[in-house]
Amino acid sequence: MKREDRIRLSIAREAARIMYEEGVKEYRDAKRKAARAFGPEKELSLGSHLPSNAEIHAELAALVRMHEGDAQPDRLLRMRLKALAWLELFEPFRPFLVGSVLTGTVREQSDIDLHLFADSPEKVERLLDGRDIPYDPETVTIRYGSEIRDYYHLYLEDDGIVIDCTVYDPSERHRKPKSSITGRPMERADATRLWELIAESATS
Numbered sequence: 001m002k003r004e005d006r007i008r009l010s011i012a013r014e015a016a017r018i019m020y021e022e023g024v025k026e027y028r029d030a031k032r033k034a035a036r037a038f039g040p041e042k043e044l045s046l047g048s049h050l051p052s053n054a055e056i057h058a059e060l061a062a063l064v065r066m067h068e069g070d071a072q073p074d075r076l077l078r079m080r081l082k083a084l085a086w087l088e089l090f091e092p093f094r095p096f097l098v099g100s101v102l103t104g105t106v107r108e109q110s111d112i113d114l115h116l117f118a119d120s121p122e123k124v125e126r127l128l129d130g131r132d133i134p135y136d137p138e139t140v141t142i143r144y145g146s147e148i149r150d151y152y153h154l155y156l157e158d159d160g161i162v163i164d165c166t167v168y169d170p171s172e173r174h175r176k177p178k179s180s181i182t183g184r185p186m187e188r189a190d191a192t193r194l195w196e197l198i199a200e201s202a203t204s
Contacts, residue, residue, distance in 0.1 A: 007038065008050070008051050008055070009051070009055075010038075011031065011034045011035055011037075011038070011050060011051050012034075012051035012055045012056050012058075012059045013059050014034035014037055015027070015030040015031045015033070015034035015051065015056045015059070016030075016056050016057075016059035016060040016062075016063055017034075017063070018030045018033055018034055019056070019060055020060060020063045020067075020107065020109075023109050027053040027056055027057070027180060027181070030056065031050060031051065031053075031056065035050060053180050053181045054181050054182060057105075057181045060105075060107075061105055064105065064106075064107045068107055068108060072106065072107075073201075075106055075108070076104055076106050076201075077198070077201065079101045079106055079110065079112060079161065080101055080194060080197065080198050080201075081198065082112060082158055082159070082161060082163075083097050083101050083102075083112045083114070083194060084191060084194050084195065084198070086112065086114060086156075086158070086163055087114070087190065087191040087194060088191055089127075089131075090114065090116055090124070090127075090165070091191070092127065093116040093117050093118045093123075093124060093167075094116075094117050094170075094173060094190075095114050095115060095116045095117070095190070095191075096114065096115045096188035096189060096190055097112070097113070097114060097188065097189045097190075097194055098113045098114070098115055098186055098187065098188050098189075099111075099112075099113035100113075101113070102187055102188070102189050102194070102197075103187060110161075111161060111162035111163065111164050112158075112161060112162070112163045112164065113164050113166070114163065114164070114165045114166070115165075115166050115168060115188065116165050116166070116167050116168065117167075117168050117169070117170045117172065117173045118167055118168075118169075118170070119169070119170065121137070121152040121154070121167045124154060124165070124167055125137070128154070128156075133156060134156070134157075135154045135155060135156050136154070136155040137152065137153070137155075138152075138153045138154075138155065139151070139152055140152075140153055151166050151167075151168075152166070152167045153165065153166050153167070154167065176188065
């Protein structure tokens, strides 16, 4: 293996460890922190030798299998059933489930990621307020190349599991965002599709 490839693999494994053990959620943040282990000068010169998100994801999945393999099927089922209940609650906002609970790569620290579509975040807040469901709002700024966009998030909690709801304009429902792991359109599931996945796992 070339030296550059060894560095790339080492950074991918360290980034995966940081995400797994320290709870860092963003691949970008874990990658930067892992690269610093090689020293500031090397970090600046690594350039294209930095691992992709997909490479880090593969190492993270290996860690999960190693440490949580026996518990993962039960955890996945429990989280999918919770996700289904939230999809049904948010039905007026035509929600989708995305992320690890959909793809099946859950770990102990995973949350449930939902995309909601509403004319305004206040409509979602009114639904939650009407049911006395507590939440924490946050505006997250994301950069796509030269474009900067703000996304409104609502964070809920269900039996120790964080429910991360991103509120989009209804016009964006038919435009799949790109996955930060694969770079391809993100996999999404509505309540009907999630029911199908749960049924399929029960018979497999």
